Amino acid sequence: MTGLEAVLWDMDGTLIDSEPAWIRAQGVLAKRFGCKWTHADALALVGSTMEQTVRALQDAGVELDEVAVQSALQEDVLAEMHRGLVWRPGALEIMRELCRAGIRQAIVTTSPNTLAQVVVDALADEVTLATVITGDDVACGKPHPEPYLLAASRLGVDITHCVAIEDSPIGLTAAVASGACAIGVPHDTELEEAMDRTIWPTLARRGVRDLCELIGARE
Template identity: 50%
Template sequence: MNLIPVIPHIPAAVLWDMDGTLVDTEPYWMVAETELVASFGGEWTHADCMLIIGSGLWASAAILQDRGVDMDADAIVHWLTDRVQAQLTEHGVPWRPGARELLADLKDAGIPMALVTMSVERMARQVADLIDFAAFDTIIAGDMVTHGKPHPEAYLAAAAYLGVNPEHCVAVEDSIPGVTAAVAAGAVVIGVPHQIDLPESVHYTLWPSLAGRTVAGLTELFGERRRAFDRIHIPVQTGTTTNEGAATA
């Protein structure tokens, strides 16, 4: 495969998680999960909701089955997706602070973007279609991959579709499974925690919010992280020494 040439230290693409990062659909999922468990006489707690944030839907279905939902995994995924899509139709896209503005600025700057989500494709396309401009060059959804997050497959697939090296991409995530997947794919990762805190890590950068963030700021961060990575991995020449250390979040 021929990769698209990139300008040094400018991201070749930005890869966006959806639920909890770009749009605040997590409350919609919580409503759907609670209703489904209750319909089988069970109780679904806030702690249960937190347990499955960022996980693939089929992994979440297994947990719902353990809580008494007597349906096969595909049926659970279908039911939950229908219920969340109905809420999206009723209430619209609940943007996370600053997300739509940064998305639009990146589009105006001509930087390719992908939506990389563990929601199923039909829901991802509904969210994309509700945005008032054509934001994404591709969508990689949970039912389009064999392995969900925290496996890197979805991010690797998005980069491959765009024809770019994943190491030349920025990924934006809100969950531990999400940042784990993006880091494993080799991307420069920005963690924007929402429902669950993300721990400090040298492997990604934490932003408390996307509010006020700009293309220039994202590009600057990407350049800093790539330069740090390149310094660490440049072979030491004979007769020279280096004091370069690891990149910090």
């Protein structure tokens, strides 16, 4: 084991508190078509691909094609993000520390490039990302491990030497399946304890040393 080589970050709900924006956008669209759409319906989609979200809304009665549903959701969420990003507790602090330590970082998200770029731009002055994997880059989104495996491939590192940090059951499933050292930090949804992942209640007061210890424990 060569130690920690990269940290792979989920975006929505892990780096930024954007899930409320997605939930509101879904609710607005469902209301427009008089559909029944509950908070539980929205929470069930946390971490899902855009295709899965679009299909769920169409099944609920949103009478728009896939492109139109996706565009409506993205426009609402993008407008909310441009009004200001809300960072999850401890996320920026760890990212800055990793940057100072020379450990590469990547974003691995199911969101499209347009939304991920807002976060990349917000980080640019303090944190340089080695790569960004979005829902536009993969054939199979989370819970499939492809997004994480693609990130490791682009970085030229062994996925087992990477930490992947997620907030949702769907994302955590992808992280575990990829072979990464998976950390779950629950936000809007509960995460189950298991031997194949580590659950932290928050990223606050966590740092590079904590991440390195988790990789070291896999030896």
